[in-house]
Amino acid sequence: MPSDLEIARQAFLKPIDDIAARLGLPPGVVEPYGHHVGKIPLEAIEQLAERPRARYVVVSAITPTPLGEGKTTTSVGLAQGFHHIGRTATVALRQPSMGPTLGIKGGAAGGGWSQVVPMERINLHLTGDIHAVTAAHNLLAAVVDNHLIQRDGVPMDPARVAWRRVVDINDRALRNVVIGLGGPENGIPRETGFEITAASEVMAILALADSLEDLRRRLGRIVVAWTRDGEPVTADDLKVAGAMAVMLKEAIKPNLMQTLENTPALIHAGPFGNIAHGNSSILADRIGIHGGDFLVTEAGFGADMGAERFFNIKCRASGMTPDAAVLVATVRGLKLHSGRHRVVAGRPLPSGMLRESPEDVAAGADNLRKQIENIRLHGVSPVVAINAFPGDYPSEHAVIREVAEAMGARVAVCTHVRDGGAGAAELAEAVAEAAEEPGDFRFLYAAGTPLEGKIECIAREVYGADGIDPSALARRQLKEFTAQGYGELPVCIAKTHLSLSSDPALRGAPRGWRMPVREVRLSAGAGFVYALCGDIRTMPGLGAQPAAAAMDLDAEGRIHGLF
Amino acid sequence: MPSDLEIARQAFLKPIDDIAARLGLPPGVVEPYGHHVGKIPLEAIEQLAERPRARYVVVSAITPTPLGEGKTTTSVGLAQGFHHIGRTATVALRQPSMGPTLGIKGGAAGGGWSQVVPMERINLHLTGDIHAVTAAHNLLAAVVDNHLIQRDGVPMDPARVAWRRVVDINDRALRNVVIGLGGPENGIPRETGFEITAASEVMAILALADSLEDLRRRLGRIVVAWTRDGEPVTADDLKVAGAMAVMLKEAIKPNLMQTLENTPALIHAGPFGNIAHGNSSILADRIGIHGGDFLVTEAGFGADMGAERFFNIKCRASGMTPDAAVLVATVRGLKLHSGRHRVVAGRPLPSGMLRESPEDVAAGADNLRKQIENIRLHGVSPVVAINAFPGDYPSEHAVIREVAEAMGARVAVCTHVRDGGAGAAELAEAVAEAAEEPGDFRFLYAAGTPLEGKIECIAREVYGADGIDPSALARRQLKEFTAQGYGELPVCIAKTHLSLSSDPALRGAPRGWRMPVREVRLSAGAGFVYALCGDIRTMPGLGAQPAAAAMDLDAEGRIHGLF
Incomplete structure (x- = not known):
């Protein structure tokens, strides 16, 4: 298979006004920013208000592993997939941070035949x-x-x-x-x-x-x-x-791009999933919600993190509620959640993981079960997307299907990385069905619940903890923030994204643990209080071989080494 | 007179492709970046190569005073002025740094009826x-x-x-x-x-x-x-x-904007005038040099700083040579150079300065004489632009005219801030004449001159020093840089811009002083060695009332407080 950059370069991109037309925006509304990128002025929100409302679909995942579950590629693939079943869709994503792009992971605009393009633009400065x-x-x-x-x-x-x-x-x-x-x-x-x-x-x-x-x-x-x-x-x-x-007058305008199949892609804002809510912007969603039959929006990390904050922070602020939630799962990820394998970043996968083993998948499936439950807690219909990898076995996919169906969740295997939107058509059908079910959306906690109660509620209900152990400092801070009038704010838990628990080493769906709350901080402008539960890095470092070291321009001035 | 922002808001802006057409660029070449701003891909340089070469005019000034001499407004006004005498022109300016805009001085895109617009764009992020x-x-x-x-x-x-x-x-x-x-x-x-x-x-x-x-x-x-x-x-x-x-792949493309009179304005790069060469980009000039009858380019600070570096650093790198040089002078500036007045930033001018006093102007005129000489040293025709202020007296303008004419320089009074390009028509005529004179451009020193000799040459010939006094550290550094193969580079003197000498307190054209060279640094990538001669700040601070404190958005989302 060609590299992401090679695929992206071969894409046939449409003029940005053609993409805007798919959102319902007449020519000239979108402000072009270089080739194939535009900014949407906020007046568009009122201009679009009379158009029908799309079904609102949030994409989340099982608890992520170092292998990556492909949440962004699935979001892009799903949006493309709708076109393959005769429906229209828009995808809303966060803008990737340039630091990690130059540091460890390369680009972050999807992958294979499910990408947002031009990938050089989305991965570098975009519109600033x-x-x-x-x-x-x-x-x-x-x-x-x-x-x-x-x-x-x-x-x-x-x-x-x-x-x-x-x-x-x-x-x-x-x-x-x-x-x-x-x-x-x-x-x-x-x-x-x-x-x-x-x-x-x-x-x-x-x-x-x-x-x-x-x-x-x-x-x-x-x-x-x-x-x-x-x-x-x-x-x-x-x-x-x-x-x-x-x-920030220009930055507040969502950016319009397109997928490899010319599906409109709204790229806007990129709050950190560790200490902030990790979702793309409300304004992008308010535009995309009138942009066709479906709006697919991505929530960072696993459903316990990104989706929980989507429901309880973002939806609370926007007043918008979702019609369905996609949970991306992989055979490799669930095998890791079995606790039977260990992978090290930068090293080849252990041979034991490449063997056909529905047993290993089953042994890790508790994580998937809990994440399905986490969607249900909010009254939303879950759809499990099995993001298929070349080395998967049908018997392994069958296990995931059984687990999901036993929980009453819809499920679909998808191959959008290799096949583009056609590989996500089955998923699109499942999501369309789920979104038709009568909604029963509810917040996990009321705004009036005391701050400590909110933290405990998330820890018990979503993470599966037996309770929380706030430090003396945290207790004092919670008291102070409440006295200063911030007690009605929702809470954002800053914990590891690598486990449902607050211990990154614990796989699956850990039980019998209590969550330490080290410190509590205030984001009064954003409108939430965040609780530090573990060692949370807010500044990554560079490795011995940063991604930047491979990047250069060739004689024709084209970018190399951006993945 | 209305404020700069009010004037800028009333401007009738043309589509950026119309402005590009004036540069000789067909529609679609310029990449739009929001309304009325575009980036010019470097392929344009070859596309324009067959068009006739414009006359190349550099704008510099007497030694600046805290009052400001209006170098940018004169550059913009002159470019507009050419259209009033039936000629075409382009202006090339540096991109203003946002730090000072938010800090002390407000916007920096010209002033009055000689501005580059949209001023909100040029003063904030522009194209990033x-x-x-x-x-x-x-x-x-x-x-x-x-x-x-x-x-x-x-x-x-x-x-x-x-x-x-x-x-x-x-x-x-x-x-x-x-x-x-x-x-x-x-x-x-x-x-x-x-x-x-x-x-x-x-x-x-x-x-x-x-x-x-x-x-x-x-x-x-x-x-x-x-x-x-x-x-x-x-x-x-x-x-x-x-x-x-x-x-930097996008940043290397010069930005195209327009003046209030729809003259093409190339805005690109903004190197610090204190420790770097302080000129706009070579690439912008290489595009603008085919953009009409005249290309007006601005050089930072006084002629001893910006113009000297324009001649000896920028022209050496570009291979382009100027046809004329404008020296902006003001009555207020020359009165200050008399040493008879003191102004304090933020306080009203002393009443003594507002009185009619051709004698004070004459007493400060040595600075103008030396700066005219500094242009002549490089074999270029000088034109003195008297940037008229409302409180000036004709007798005071007459003194400047006499001084300039006695030196054989052309001279013109201009009122472009109040009158737009029409107020610079006389200046445009004078510049057009000067640019027709046969050129005799020469560098001040040969690349082969030792580094210390280059520094001494600039100090003696341009600043009027009796010699230089390098510290032991500076001598060692000069020796090291030479041994490492950097001896052929031109030099950039980092000294105060407020005096021809290295002592900011000395006005006029100081004589009988020697220039200390504290330290020498290497800009091997830029291609010069810079000598620190005095206390040079490379990070400004905020005052008690930063300009940012006055800025806000009104109910319609329009910017207020950006001057």
Whole structure:
């Protein structure tokens, strides 16, 4: 099979106005940004409001393994697949972060015959939205440090500045830094650090805002520090949220691209799945929801993480509710969840994993069962997508099918990576059926539940924990946030994505464990409180052989080494 | 008079393809980036090669004062002015840095009726070129620190890493930092700092490259550190220059915009005038040089800085030579150069300066004389543009006219800020005449002159110094750079822009002084050596009332507070 880049280069791309027409947008509405990429002005939302509402489908997965389950390729393949059963669809994805693209994993725009193109654009700067987030975030940081030295600055406790800086590069040396050295002209020396831009609260805000005014208000509510009396200091207190909104005026417009089969693809915002909600933007979904028969939107990581936050954070903010949820599962992933195999990144798969073994798949199936249950908890119809790999055996697919059907879930085998949309036609049929079922969507918890109760609810109901163990610090923070009026916010659990539990080593569906809550932080602008349950990295590093080392231009100026 | 923003909003903008047509580019060549902005692919250079060559006019100024002489407005006004005398023209400008826009000075796209529009675009992200430079620069930095901790990394002396990080925000707290804290997983602790992106060598490279291949080669030559044996370590040694070129693939395309009178404006690259050459890009000039009868290009700061580097660095790299040079002068500036007045930023002008006083102008005129001489040193015809302000007196203009004419320079009064291109028609006539004179362009020094000799030559001939006093460190560095094969490079003097001398307090045309050379640094990729002669800031700070504090969006989502 040719490489992703080779396939992407052979694609026959349509003019962006033709793609916009499929969304119902007349020519000239979309603002072109180079070839085959456009930005959709927010006025389009009102222009499209009279069109029928699409069925809203969220794509999530079993608990991910280092092998990757193919959530993005399945989202793209499914959207393409609808066209093969005579229906129309749009796919909404997050913008990939450039740091990891240059660091370890290469591109992130789908794969094989299910990709968003042009892949060079989506994997590099696209239209600059992530850069705008970086700049707005770092302006706020500069203003914070400036207030610390200005005589009439807003009084903040330098030891209680929560706002760090961001950069969209994997740069481990910036994780922990001391700034403000060199004398009083150069700031107040203090310890801080950098995170990757995807982890910025500004990015989470961009993804959750439902209008430019809402973006402006949310930016103003960001809490950057506390005074010595323990009062929160906001971006509005520092008079910088207006300038931040000015800087994000173009970034708020969702980007329009296309798949290899010319299906409209909305690419917008890329909040980190570790500490933020990890879903693409509400504004993109509000446009795509009138863009045909189906809108396919992706939620990061497993259903316990991305889909739970989709339901309880994103849907709460948007007022939109899903009609079906896809759970991507792989034979390899479930074999790993059996706990019988070990893989190491960069090494070939152990031979034991390549052997035909429906038993191993069955031994790991509890993870799939729990994730199906996690969809059902929210009253949504689950559809299991078996993302087929060349080395799979029919007997192994049969096990997944049995497990899913025993839970009453629809199931389909798909080969969209090799076959494009045609390989996802069966999945599209199953999703179409599931979406026709009468909906019974419900949030997992009420806004009025105390913060600690919300965390415990997710831990017990979704992760399968016996309870939570907040540290003294976490308890104090929960109390403070509640007293300061943030108690009605939903919660976002920052835990490992590699296990249903908070221990990355535990496979399957762990039982008999309690979740530690180390610390709780506030994203008042984004509108959630997040609980750190384990060791969460917010700045990746580069390996010994970064992906960037393989990248170059050839004599014709074409990109090589971007996968 | 309405504000710049109000004027800009009332502008009647033409479609970008109409502007491209004025440059000789057929429809569809320019890649649109949002409304009224486009990128010009480099293939256009060959497509335009058969068209006649325009007269090439560089715009510089007397030594700047805190009041501003209006170099950008005059460049824009002059380009507009040509149309009022029946000629066609294009203007090439640097992209303004967002840091200062949000920090102290507001927008930087001309002023009054001589602006580049849309001003919101040029003053904010434009097409993301500066962000791409930031990202490429910081990728290299991350790779440097990564090599310091990888077992098989390229060996570098951590104490001799020259490559810092950049951000396009005025952030004084990042001037001096310690990074790599938190244990061996997080890098090696070391002292470093951040500069504003305009000061990045990558930005200088973007401005000096004459093709994508040349950009790639220059990136590879960047020296980031030295080994313990004193050998230079380059970006190519670290295998990262290819990825950097990939990241700059779109940024290398010049941006096309228009003036308020629909004159084509090429906006590309923004190298810092303090430590780099401070000129817009060679590629923009190579496109604009076939874009009509005249190409007006701006050189930063006074003629001793921007124009000297234009002649000896940019023209040397491009092979293009100018036909005329404009020197912008103001009554207020020359009054300040008399040394008889003092102004303080943010305070009203002293009443003594507002009084009619041709004597004060005459007392400051030595600065203008020396700058005229600096143009002549390179064999180019100077034209003095008197940028008229409302409070000027005809007797004061007359003094400037006499001084210029006594030196044999053409001179014109211009009112382009108030009157648009019509106010620069007289200047356009004078420039057209000067450009018709037979050219006698020459470099100030030969490439073969030793580095120290080059520095001394500029100090004596252009700045009027009696000689130079290199420190022991500077002497050792000059010797090392020469031994390592960098002796043929031109030099860029990093000194204050506020005086012809290296002492910012000295006005007029100081004599009887020697220039200290504190340190010498290498920009091997950009292709020059720069000498630090005084205290040069490469990261501005925010004031007590940053410009950002006044910016916001109104209810219609329009920007306010961007000047």
